Amino acid sequence: MTVESTAARKPRRSSKRTAAAGAKKAAAEPELVQLLTPEGERVEHPDYDVDLSAEELRGLYRDMVLTRRFDAEATALQRQGELGLWASLLGQEAAQIGSGRALRDDDYVFPTYREHGVAWCRGVDPTNLLGMFRGVNHGGWDPNTNNFHLYTIVIGSQTLHATGYAMGVAKDGADSAVVAYFGDGASSQGDVAEAFTFSAVYNAPVVFFCQNNQWAISEPTEKQMRVPLYQRAQGFGFPGVRVDGNDVLACLAVTKSALERARRGEGPTLVEAFTYRMGAHTTSDDPTKYRADEEREAWEAKDPILRLRAYLENAGHADAAFFEELETESETLGKRVREAVRAMPDPEPMAIFDHIYADGHALVDEERAQFAAYQASFSDGEGN
Amino acid sequence: MTVESTAARKPRRSSKRTAAAGAKKAAAEPELVQLLTPEGERVEHPDYDVDLSAEELRGLYRDMVLTRRFDAEATALQRQGELGLWASLLGQEAAQIGSGRALRDDDYVFPTYREHGVAWCRGVDPTNLLGMFRGVNHGGWDPNTNNFHLYTIVIGSQTLHATGYAMGVAKDGADSAVVAYFGDGASSQGDVAEAFTFSAVYNAPVVFFCQNNQWAISEPTEKQMRVPLYQRAQGFGFPGVRVDGNDVLACLAVTKSALERARRGEGPTLVEAFTYRMGAHTTSDDPTKYRADEEREAWEAKDPILRLRAYLENAGHADAAFFEELETESETLGKRVREAVRAMPDPEPMAIFDHIYADGHALVDEERAQFAAYQASFSDGEGN
Amino acid sequence: MAVQKLPIAKAINESLRKAMETDPKVLIMGEDVGKLGGVFRVTDGLFKDFGEDRVIDTPLAESGIVGTAIGLALRGYRPVVEIQFDGFVFPAYDQIVTQLAKMHARALGKIKLPVVVRIPYGGGIGAVEHHSESPETLFAHVAGLKVVSPSNASDAYWMMQQAIQCDDPVIFFEPKRRYWDKGELDTEAIPGPLHAARTVRDGSDLTLVAYGPMVKVCLEAAAAAQEEGKSIEVVDLRSMSPIDFDAIQASVERTRRLVVVHEAPVFYGAGAEIAARITERCFYHLEAPVLRVGGYHAPYPPARLEEEYLPGLDRVLDAVDRSLAY
């Protein structure tokens, strides 16, 4: 077997453009796959391309706008006390929509806690995502309805679940693929390395999609790695590629290519989407304690939504009516989410004892009964 | 920071020789560093060299012969029921003596359970290694006497201890280095990847020395990895190099170079010593269940001791008297080990309660007292 | 013939084979479970007959083994995972406790994880460190897991059948020093419930509760006590989560004395839970406090000390005497 790395062999054409866009970091990232510059200029890449109709392009734009709108609404709901916490995806819309729209229905996704855009692409009702952040459940959707697993909070764990699932797909002789999302910080977890090993050894049809948003709460990527993450794949025997995570077209193209590779039975790929966490880690976090405003400001110039908008407008793929309608749709979505969250009932206390076991457990039955009696002792006014 | 891999950039000169030596695997291992062919021919390598006197060369030979003799004695002692278990290093003498002799006294070693040759180089009395295999203790030496940590059985764990220790060395401003030994099977453990990450991020002066003996009990390396292990280092941001693990000179040269790199403050290196487990995994194992004799036979032609002997003889670095004396010394060592093991007393039962805590623990005191009283109840003839 | 006499290891092997024949979704995973048949040969012959697609030699990474087993279960498989020895389960502990145990609840029941984690456990085989531990408490404390241990060949066979059929994760502790103990197995019998305790010897003066490897010791102790005219009842717990407290209570209400025996350290061990709950249930029945016999608060000692460390016949009888002396 030989070492493959599509990324390592790339000419540096597209990266020059990134550099030209004024991003200081770009010089250090020569292999960044890009199809759309921060200015919205469509550029070629020797290995990756997408061929999308104007309608499809508008679709991607719409996805990103609505996802951002939803995300902003959730942040607001947290401030209003409706949610206990929110993990914003602000800035990562392209990475999520690009990769999410590369998927087929029969593919399976294992997200972290921040993949609201991917959830959107999978057709998960956004309000369903809010239950766990509101504190009414630990995951409010059926993973099998949209082939979108529950959010995993313990970082890195889900990469193994994805790998196992992909091993099962291969056993079934299906040509579906699996995507495991994770962050730059999570890449340090042993589980992720074990997932790389298992997927390589079993040639599992899985795509490891890392959103390198350059921060893990307060820790910059230098605390996790010494060389760009995508290079790690090669040492495990599969290709790694770094893509401009703020370029929805490149993310779509690169993910699609990795998925096709998986479908062809060629095994795993690591995609590193180079992006930026524009907001706080979560609503509990205060980034002013550890990072400079300038960094964030530099990344504003690379905004994933603005760049696609510029392209749509310049290429005449969308007119003012489209943007206006989308604005209305956004507001409707915001309103719907707001109302749905406010209407979300607290779970019944007895739910503490639900679904601990599928086949029952005597102690749970006993404790449930005791709890019910105890609760009843209050409502009877006989509480002692 | 840039990706470095000394190994990846090597010309393939030496590897051709390996191939010429008739090893079928060599074709797949083009980057194997070699200084001494299986036939005992001294060859050049563009990046690695050793300059040893005849005496030093004889010293390496002596180390390997005595280590093998000790190992054989231990295997025999296990068969005789004096040891509960033995993990033989047969075939791995060059990897262990070569790397072990590259060390300075102030360097620190974290072994697995098979590094009897390294222990020998560190000056640990071989009989001390046998206590845990006899079942009289879990590790019979003071790690700080010879800067040689206790054997670690749980595979991979010690790579993190080595990394932490190396971080401490760096904090102290010392120019010592640390070596973590581990096996091809252990390379799959998440801990090893985390050790790579920590050592890379903190630029710790540690050398990861993997003896790829191609088997992890019954599992061949294909069950652990898809590409040669040394390549993994590059993706973590430090160099990896594959060395002929049956070539004591190459192992010495490559380890020395990695140690010097560490001393210079350039951080970790992964050395993969490509070798072969000639015996069973341990005395409990039965390799006929899972591997073909032919494989083992092919590796006999690459024996690390025979090849150095051929070189010593051909180059006139050792005479018959040397080999004879060494034979006598071997027998003496064997006898000494045999006698020492047989004389090794069982621990006192009360030792169960020793050294559980450094600063004491009330429950241990209580249980110790109860146990003493219980034991006494028998010796008093009053046992009830 | 449905009734045969065979050792525990072989009974588990037969049970795995049966499960694999019955349900194509059953997989075997672990280190050396393939060609070698496992270091204890519990999976012997399965690789040959079912192939590498169903009997999977994994990379040496326990977290990876359990983590991918979870993924396979999500895809509809029923993995039976082997952890090579008790002391090597801890790298997988996070996946077991945080993912395997909780995913069904996290998904409000929409996910089921029928994963069996087999762990040969306990001492008495003269092994080196990490090969003789009894970590069952560390799993039984965790909601979402079921924890069982057979003490004989018939239970080994049937409990494994039931564990594999169970839609919950089951931690299946195999008493490794009893692997070679033979017992009768009727493969056409109708087994009792997986989590029911079983009275394996009737008695009236005191109840001994044990599970796994200690059942045999307790039976021997009961026999020895019999010679001294003491009638000891022995209950094989079989399940450490849930615990069949009703069965223990019923016994203790008759015998009025209880000694719990296990290899695991006494401190925070299963004996504590049983003592606490039975004392609450049988407060007015108990003539003596529930006594516990088990491991010390110490790392499992080197092999040459294990005879002293392991609770043996004499220590059980000592506790019986102390209880009867109340």
Add this chain to the structure above:
Amino acid sequence: MAVQKLPIAKAINESLRKAMETDPKVLIMGEDVGKLGGVFRVTDGLFKDFGEDRVIDTPLAESGIVGTAIGLALRGYRPVVEIQFDGFVFPAYDQIVTQLAKMHARALGKIKLPVVVRIPYGGGIGAVEHHSESPETLFAHVAGLKVVSPSNASDAYWMMQQAIQCDDPVIFFEPKRRYWDKGELDTEAIPGPLHAARTVRDGSDLTLVAYGPMVKVCLEAAAAAQEEGKSIEVVDLRSMSPIDFDAIQASVERTRRLVVVHEAPVFYGAGAEIAARITERCFYHLEAPVLRVGGYHAPYPPARLEEEYLPGLDRVLDAVDRSLAY
């Protein structure tokens, strides 16, 4: 001035600062412990004052954190490791249980590992999954570890001082929902032993034993019971390994009734160990079985249910009443 009033989080912060000033070998390690000062700000300001060489933001890998801390301890350092939340300690469990706990014994005492593992634990802060667990049993069962938890600012300060000075590994559970509770701290006092329980309220009718976050609840329960004419003694356990059984015994011999309270699940929890041992020690003194109040055998529930899940005043009082009714 030596006496000040400050919250628990700040008391730990002061204690860490003091230890770092006193001993240059003391290091702080963990995720976000540097510039951010930890997600609870317990290490606030230390990075600024001691620099990145002594306050180490680590890669996000808990096994790596504890594993390298062991290596640093072998080199002569005294690392104080922060695990960000209770539910994230499990990736480090293998290193803690198999290495940190056992290395001193393995080396026949020739190695000491003075490592403190700080774990903010318990619920009550409205957090998402994995941020509210009480896993202390899973550490207390393991020989080689010491396990403690302060309930107030003064203990937080002094117990941390003692934990860092201790030559054994100490798992230091910090009651996160009490981080902001203020208490008096005299930094010139002479502290009692690390592992001694403390009677925090005298009483004669019943003893409540609790630790960490539940001490406050028990004090409130005792106050409420007082109004009903019941005199409740409250013992702050402080140490879950070792347990100061002598102190509990002394109290129970007077009050003749015991209720143990903790957030951790009751099943196989600390209450079981205390009930079993105290029942054995005080068999003829107890008027009622030792009762336990704690978490259910369930994953910690979503935040909106934690009020119901956590043992509160009423559940403690309910147990007190049940005990007194015997």
